[in-house]
Amino acid sequence: MVTTEPAASTESTPPAESTPSAESARPAGPPPFDPELGAALTIIREAVQLDLTVETIPERRRPNPLFPPPSDQELSLGGAFEVSERQVPGPDGAPDISLLIARPVGLAAPGPAIYHIHGGGMIMGDNRQGLPMVIGWAAQLGAAVVSVEYRLAPETPHPGPVEDCYAGLVWTAAHADELNIDPGRIVVAGGSAGGGLAAAVALLARDRGGPALFGQFLMCPMLDDRNDTPSAVQMAGLGVWDHASNEVGWTALLGDQRGALDVSPYAAPARATDLSGLPPTFIDVGSAETFRDEAVSYATRIWQAGGVAELHVWPGGFHGFQVMVPQAAVSQDATAAQWDWFRRLLA
Amino acid sequence: MKDLEVRLAALDPDAGAAVRVIAYFDQLTSARAGLEAIVRGAAVLAGCPVWLTDDGRRLSLRVDPDGHPTPASGPPDPDWPHHQLDPGARAAVWLERPGPAGPVEAMVLERAAAAARSVLDRTRGRAPAADQDAAAVEVLIDEGARPEARRHAARVLGLPADRPLRAVARAGAPARIEPAASAGPAADGPRAGIGPAADLAGLPASWAAARTALRFTADGTGEDPGPRVVHADDLGALALLAPSVSPGVPPIPDELALEHAAAAAPWMLATLDAVAAHPSLRAAASALRLHHSSLQDRITHAERLLAWPIRDPHGHHRLYLALALRRLRRHPA
Numbered sequence: 001m002v003t004t005e006p007a008a009s010t011e012s013t014p015p016a017e018s019t020p021s022a023e024s025a026r027p028a029g030p031p032p033f034d035p036e037l038g039a040a041l042t043i044i045r046e047a048v049q050l051d052l053t054v055e056t057i058p059e060r061r062r063p064n065p066l067f068p069p070p071s072d073q074e075l076s077l078g079g080a081f082e083v084s085e086r087q088v089p090g091p092d093g094a095p096d097i098s099l100l101i102a103r104p105v106g107l108a109a110p111g112p113a114i115y116h117i118h119g120g121g122m123i124m125g126d127n128r129q130g131l132p133m134v135i136g137w138a139a140q141l142g143a144a145v146v147s148v149e150y151r152l153a154p155e156t157p158h159p160g161p162v163e164d165c166y167a168g169l170v171w172t173a174a175h176a177d178e179l180n181i182d183p184g185r186i187v188v189a190g191g192s193a194g195g196g197l198a199a200a201v202a203l204l205a206r207d208r209g210g211p212a213l214f215g216q217f218l219m220c221p222m223l224d225d226r227n228d229t230p231s232a233v234q235m236a237g238l239g240v241w242d243h244a245s246n247e248v249g250w251t252a253l254l255g256d257q258r259g260a261l262d263v264s265p266y267a268a269p270a271r272a273t274d275l276s277g278l279p280p281t282f283i284d285v286g287s288a289e290t291f292r293d294e295a296v297s298y299a300t301r302i303w304q305a306g307g308v309a310e311l312h313v314w315p316g317g318f319h320g321f322q323v324m325v326p327q328a329a330v331s332q333d334a335t336a337a338q339w340d341w342f343r344r345l346l347a
Numbered sequence: 348m349k350d351l352e353v354r355l356a357a358l359d360p361d362a363g364a365a366v367r368v369i370a371y372f373d374q375l376t377s378a379r380a381g382l383e384a385i386v387r388g389a390a391v392l393a394g395c396p397v398w399l400t401d402d403g404r405r406l407s408l409r410v411d412p413d414g415h416p417t418p419a420s421g422p423p424d425p426d427w428p429h430h431q432l433d434p435g436a437r438a439a440v441w442l443e444r445p446g447p448a449g450p451v452e453a454m455v456l457e458r459a460a461a462a463a464r465s466v467l468d469r470t471r472g473r474a475p476a477a478d479q480d481a482a483a484v485e486v487l488i489d490e491g492a493r494p495e496a497r498r499h500a501a502r503v504l505g506l507p508a509d510r511p512l513r514a515v516a517r518a519g520a521p522a523r524i525e526p527a528a529s530a531g532p533a534a535d536g537p538r539a540g541i542g543p544a545a546d547l548a549g550l551p552a553s554w555a556a557a558r559t560a561l562r563f564t565a566d567g568t569g570e571d572p573g574p575r576v577v578h579a580d581d582l583g584a585l586a587l588l589a590p591s592v593s594p595g596v597p598p599i600p601d602e603l604a605l606e607h608a609a610a611a612a613p614w615m616l617a618t619l620d621a622v623a624a625h626p627s628l629r630a631a632a633s634a635l636r637l638h639h640s641s642l643q644d645r646i647t648h649a650e651r652l653l654a655w656p657i658r659d660p661h662g663h664h665r666l667y668l669a670l671a672l673r674r675l676r677r678h679p680a
Contacts, residue, residue, distance in 0.1 A: 032378070033378075035374070035375055035378035035379065035380035035384060035491065036375070036380060036384045036387070036388065036491075038374055038378055039370075039371045039372070039374035039375045039378070039380070039388060040371070042367070042370045042371065042374060043367050043370070043371060046367070326413070326414070327387060327390075327391050327412070327413055327414025327415075328384075328387070328414065329383070329384065329387070329414070329491055329492075329493050331414075332414060332415070332493070
């Protein structure tokens with residue numbers, strides 16, 4: 001049974017930088033969704049429309065009853081974690097930022113930490129989104145979780161969001177003693193826009209001589225503002241985050257600089273020309289989503305730069321399939337692969 | 348479908364939920380999802396563990412609402428809400444909780460049962476239960492089945508999980524999984540294609556190869572001479588021919604020439620098959636219990652009808668391929 005597709009065997013996706021020609025300009029039809037994911041998608045699409053525009057951002061930020069935010073009580077896993085919100089200094093000249101801190105109770109020695117950055121296309125979401133899964137892992141690893149509430153685009157364009165994320169990381173590393181965290185074992189983690197921001201934070205930490213990260217965990221990361229890979233084109237109008245939604249998200253962050261020649265790698269990590277010197281990296285993505293090719297390319301370029309990366313491309317997965325349809329067989333396998341990576345890295 | 352909508356309206360005040368349930372299982376069916384995916388869908392939509400049982404095949408598959416297949420313990424409680432796969436059938440889908448089912452749950456049961464029935468129909472036809480538990484076999488040959496479900500199905504079938512297994516495709520009979528070291532099907536049984544040896548994870552591929560091999564078998568009659576049992580391992584490059592012969596693809600001239608020859612004499616196909624299957628005319632004559640010179644006469648006749656020589660290596664090979672194409676044509680996928 002094929003569960004992951006090695007990057008080298010993607011015969012249907014020419015490299016993004018290949019010369020456009022009549023043959024390669026139009027990718028073939030989209031890969032089919034996994035049967036279980038496709039069936040669930042029809043229900044999900046009733047709640048998640050592909051009609052995102054700059055105007056509908058406020059509406060999309062309203063709480064979705066399908067995905068309620070977890071309470072402190074839920075996040076404490078029955079008292080295993082002490083959960084608090086803490087205001088810490090933001091970037092120079094910017095407001096304080098809020099960190100949700102979940103610390104394992106009764107840990108004798110300092111443990112690892114997962115520094116979590118939520119997703120939401122750069123324009124929505126909050127620092128509780130996606131946390132139950134992360135705290136579930138942390139509970140088995142004796143790890144603390146710190147989840148940053150960064151300012152969102154378009155109200156706060158680049159570099160506000162990524163600088164907020166970075167400031168929270170710097171504060172966390174500097175207060176490791178107080179938090180009972182081993183500052184040498186901090187893993188930055190995020191999904192979707194959070195994955196893109198996590199990758200950008202890792203680049204910043206490398207380039208500014210900031211906290212030495214122990215790993216970067218990038219779930220279906222949003223890395224490339226150019227929005228022109230074969231998968232971005234191929235999946236237009238399909239799934240839950242398509243070419244048009246992606247354009248709205250990046251434009252909110254970068255304005256008319258989206259797709260320009262000199263976009264910063266700290267905004268769009270796919271723009272980085274140097275991917276050496278990064279911590280061990282986990283990347284996963286679905287074969288049937290906008291971000292497939294940029295995620296595969298990022299892992300490939302880390303290897304080419306002599307780095308350590310683990311890449312999973314789940315066949316027939318749409319964006320966020322594993323979170324939205326956790327019970328599907330392919331989602332269970334994707335979750336198991338994520339947990340395995342954390343366990344090998346930290347346990 | 349119309350009739351269903353009417354029943355839905357009667358059952359369910361929240362038509363939206365019912366429409367979702369229908370769309371969900373319709374999509375699973377059209378994407379040819381396996382039994383486990385169907386039972387999982389029911390468990391998720393109903394929010395409780397769901398079972399698929401088939402007494403005739405000693406099958407019981409249980410999936411919890413988180414989507415994890417877990418071995419069922421004992422038989423289902425007869426009071427649980429359930430829906431039979433067929434009227435009077437001993438196979439049913441069950442909700443693991445006290446009844447009665449609400450309208451949406453009833454819809455889940457009904458659609459899951461219909462979807463499961465379509466899987467079983469697809470894989471075993473409407474034939475009655477054979478010697479093996481067809482639903483367990485379906486799990487083993489379903490590419491999407493999870494490792495735990497495979498191991499469970501192997502246990503249900505009493506197969507050794509640590510030894511090589513293989514799939515067997517039989518004409519007009521359900522799929523079969525057996526140890527690779529088995530003696531093989533009886534000579535008087537249905538035509539059979541034998542898949543290559545595989546571990547549990549490799550059985551879907553073994554099944555696919557077995558089905559291809561089945562297409563190269565013959566009834567072993569004068570009308571359809573040739574082997575009744577073909578091993579996929581022995582096909583070699585011949586297997587590549589199989590996908591190129593399908594009902595929509597017109598026969599090539601050599602196939603037409605072969606049919607033309609076949610129509611000329613009742614002995615023709617058996618003779619040509621013997622010639623193609625043996626390294627020498629002497630061996631072919633012996634297999635046909637013919638005198639060597641009688642076979643020479645028949646061949647001369649056949650070559651005139653075919654319009655190509657079959658005694659030189661190229662022509663001999665051409666005949667072999669034409670006979671293979673004829674079997675593929677007679678036994679579509």
